[in-house]
Amino acid sequence: MSKVVTRFPPSPTGFLHIGGARTALFNWLFARGRGGEFVLRIEDTDQARSTPEMTQAIVDGMTWLGLHWDHGPYLQSDRTPLYDQYIERLIASGHAYYCDCTPEQVDAMRETAKAAGKKPKYDGSCRHRNLGPGPGRVVRFRAPEGLCAWADMVKGPMEMDFEEMVDDFVIRRGNGSPMYNLAVVVDDADMGVTHIIRGEDHLSNTPKQIALYMALGLSVPAFGHVPMIFGPDRKKLSKRHGAMSVMEYEAMGFLPEAVVNYLLRLGWGHGDQELFTRQEMVELFSEKGLGTSPAMFDMAKLEAVSAHYIKEADPARLAGLLPRFLAELGVADPDPARLAAAVPLYQPRAKTLREMAEGMAFFFAPDQALEHDPAALAKFVTAESAPLLEAAARLVEEAPVFEPGPLEEGFKTWLDGQGLKFKAVAQPVRVALSGRTFSPGLFEMMLVLGRESTACRLRRAVALAGA
RNA sequence: GUCCCCAUCGUCUAGCCUGGUCCAGGACACCGGCCUUUCACGCCGGCAACAGGGGUUCAAAUCCCCUUGGGGACGCCA
Numbered sequence: 001m002s003k004v005v006t007r008f009p010p011s012p013t014g015f016l017h018i019g020g021a022r023t024a025l026f027n028w029l030f031a032r033g034r035g036g037e038f039v040l041r042i043e044d045t046d047q048a049r050s051t052p053e054m055t056q057a058i059v060d061g062m063t064w065l066g067l068h069w070d071h072g073p074y075l076q077s078d079r080t081p082l083y084d085q086y087i088e089r090l091i092a093s094g095h096a097y098y099c100d101c102t103p104e105q106v107d108a109m110r111e112t113a114k115a116a117g118k119k120p121k122y123d124g125s126c127r128h129r130n131l132g133p134g135p136g137r138v139v140r141f142r143a144p145e146g147l148c149a150w151a152d153m154v155k156g157p158m159e160m161d162f163e164e165m166v167d168d169f170v171i172r173r174g175n176g177s178p179m180y181n182l183a184v185v186v187d188d189a190d191m192g193v194t195h196i197i198r199g200e201d202h203l204s205n206t207p208k209q210i211a212l213y214m215a216l217g218l219s220v221p222a223f224g225h226v227p228m229i230f231g232p233d234r235k236k237l238s239k240r241h242g243a244m245s246v247m248e249y250e251a252m253g254f255l256p257e258a259v260v261n262y263l264l265r266l267g268w269g270h271g272d273q274e275l276f277t278r279q280e281m282v283e284l285f286s287e288k289g290l291g292t293s294p295a296m297f298d299m300a301k302l303e304a305v306s307a308h309y310i311k312e313a314d315p316a317r318l319a320g321l322l323p324r325f326l327a328e329l330g331v332a333d334p335d336p337a338r339l340a341a342a343v344p345l346y347q348p349r350a351k352t353l354r355e356m357a358e359g360m361a362f363f364f365a366p367d368q369a370l371e372h373d374p375a376a377l378a379k380f381v382t383a384e385s386a387p388l389l390e391a392a393a394r395l396v397e398e399a400p401v402f403e404p405g406p407l408e409e410g411f412k413t414w415l416d417g418q419g420l421k422f423k424a425v426a427q428p429v430r431v432a433l434s435g436r437t438f439s440p441g442l443f444e445m446m447l448v449l450g451r452e453s454t455a456c457r458l459r460r461a462v463a464l465a466g467a
Numbered sequence: 468g469u470c471c472c473c474a475u476c477g478u479c480u481a482g483c484c485u486g487g488u489c490c491a492g493g494a495c496a497c498c499g500g501c502c503u504u505u506c507a508c509g510c511c512g513g514c515a516a517c518a519g520g521g522g523u524u525c526a527a528a529u530c531c532c533c534u535u536g537g538g539g540a541c542g543c544c545a
Contacts, residue, residue: 011545046544102545110541119469138543155472156484164470165541173543180545203471204540209490227473228538236538262479262483269480272493293478298478301495311508332492348508359506408504426504438506 004036005192006063008069009184011043012054014247016061017298019199019229019237022263026197026226028067029264029285039191040072045183047077061246065256066278071191076183086170086186086216087139095215096171098137099126121167139172141182141212148207151412153197153224153287158206165207185212188221196251197224224287226267227294237297249302253325253352255313258306265305266295267415275308303351310350315343318353325357325434331364338363341448345440362434363448365458372435376463380437385428386465388420392429393458402451404443432461 006027010020031038040062044050059073076083090096101109110120122140131137143166149159161319170180178186188196203225213220227233231237257278264281265274268289276284311320319340326334343361350356362370372381381389395410396402415422427437433445433454446454 009545013545043545049544055496094525106543114468114541117468136537136543160471170543177543177545181545184545200541201539202545205545225472232478234537264480267504272481274479274494293473295480296478298495301479306496307508345529346507349506387473422504424504432504438505440506442504 002194003192004034005039005194006031006036006197007039007041007188007191007193008067009041009187010058011046011049012051012058013046014051015247016058017237018246018263019242021061021065021246021259023198023226024062024067025065025263026268026285026290028069029194029281030195030197030271030287031070032282033285036194037070038068039074039193040069041074041187041191042076043076043180043183044075045177047177048076056194057245064250064354065246065260074187074191076178076187079183079187080176080178081228082190083172083183083186084176085143087178087182087300090141090171090293091139093215094142096139096141097127097129097131099140099168099170100131100133100134100137101126110405118397121163122169124168127168130345136174138170138174141166141171141215142206143168144211144214148210150206150210150220150223153195153222153464154226155224155292160207162207162211165204166211170330171212181208181212185209185216185218189213189216189218194223195222195224198382199227200225200227201206224290226290227292229266230294230296232296232298234296253354253356254302254306255309255353258302260308261309261403262302262305266297267291293311307351310353310356311347313347315340315347318347318356319343321353322357322360325354326361326364328354329357331357331361334364336451338448345444345448349440362436363445365435367453370457370460372431372464373437375433376435378439379462380428380431381465381467384403385425386462388425388430389432389458389462389465392425392432393455393462396446396451396455396458397449399452402447404441404447407443407446416417428461429458432458 008020008024008027009015011389016024029036030036040059042055042058044055055073055075062069087096091098106122109123111127113123114120126140127142144162146161146162148162148165149157152158169177169181172178187193206223206225210220229237246259250256260281261276264276266283268285268291270276270284270289319336320345322339323334342363343356346356346359349359364372391414392411395414396407399407399410401407411425412422415425426442428441429442431437433439433442433449439445
């Protein structure tokens with residue numbers, strides 16, 4: 001069997017969104033799992049809508065997700081001569097012809113067909129006029145007749161009528177640029193693409209492309225059409241939910257491996273397994289596991305997957321990613337040592353890096369300027385708890401060994417002596433140190449803060465309690 | 468309008484191809500409980516689905532048909 005080649009061909013008219021990223025992932029996985037190659041090709045034949053910025057954004061998105069390509073990124077706009085060559089071949093063999101109908105005329109034809117209860121299509125009026133090249137003239141493909149059949153990798157055997165699915169569509173614009181269906185077929189053939197996994201929205205393009213392969217005498221690759229992704233409202237994914245750039249997910253604090261794992265499971269399954277390492281994905285992915293019905297994007301599940309990866313991640317790596325999120329909260333230049341110490345405390349407590357930053361921000365506030373939640377202050381930092389906070393400060397200052405275990409022992413011993421329960425001091429101390437009623441363990445926090453900051457925050461609470 | 472695709476818990480899915488082991492399994496979410504200095508984590512338990520109707524068959528979530536519901540495509544966009 002010849003070498004497997006897959007591709008991802010986005011058009012640079014928008015960011016790399018969730019749907020595109022999933023398609024890219026499936027193709028990447030398919031190639032990687034079979035010792036094949038993966039091509040990145042930018043489909044920018046529509047010059048008016050394509051921008052270099054979007055091309056860059058797509059490249060950035062692919063890179064962030066770790067979907068590395070072996071060839072490309074190719075730009076279709078660089079390959080016009082190649083398309084022209086194929087178009088000339090089609091004209092010479094009678095499979096294509098020039099047409100000078102205006103867009104208005106074509107619109108009228110469509111209306112007529114529609115009014116007659118048919119599918120709107122070009123009526124072929126220039127088919128037999130034997131027009132030559134001329135300014136503004138498009139080239140149309142002569143649609144074939146008969147049955148178009150292929151074995152879809154996900155949907156199984158497919159059969160459609162060429163008459164129904166294919167009209168004499170334009171393959172070269174009046175301005176000389178090639179159109180989508182022509183360019184894809186030429187490129188896929190030229191690049192040796194063997195397997196095409198793409199969104200279901202391309203299903204109706206498939207007969208057109210197969211017709212082109214046939215007219216050109218090229219071998220037809222394998223097609224697989226995966227269902228679309230819906231938003232939570234059962235409608236097409238839009239800006240409000242997932243259609244935004246994958247880079248938005250980075251900004252929300254998701255790790256790329258979490259996004260990839262989530263995307264993999266959207267429309268693909270392997271028994272009961274939910275979590276996959278990169279290597280497992282590559283080894284296990286196959287078209288067999290692809291589903292046939294549309295999937296809804298579910299942020300809660302993405303967050304759950306994300307929580308898992310944050311828990312598993314190397315703390316040093318997270319510490320490296322966190323400053324950006326802390327900065328958004330007004331924490332500039334967090335102390336590296338303190339940050340490194342705080343990360344493990346929040347790995348089991350956060351679903352995203354952003355949550356992690358929000359949780360740990362209090363560690364980086366100046367001791368004298370820590371903001372306390374007013375309700376927490378009112379409830380726990382009171383005249384009644386002031387002596388306890390005072391005692392806690394002294395215990396911290398005088399602890400022979402400043403480590404969680406011994407510290408806790410010291411507190412317990414003192415509390416026993418006073419006939420007090422641990423609960424009596426826990427919340428007041430927590431509020432004093434973190435400003436809130438919820439946080440990691442008291443002594444773990446103390447270790448992160450260090451003896452001096454801990455004592456300082458406790459004394460400040462004492463002062464606030466008295467005030 | 469025409470054509471095409473799809474249909475298992477709220478969501479992602481396993482099972483469907485090769486009918487019986489499925490009064491349908493896992494995960495997320497949700498609800499209880501345990502653990503516990505708070506919040507999490509973790510652990511235990513619970514709720515919850517084969518869209519409807521016809522067939523075929525000894526037997527259907529699994530095969531066939533229809534209905535309904537959802538989605539997509541019909542460009543000198545990709």
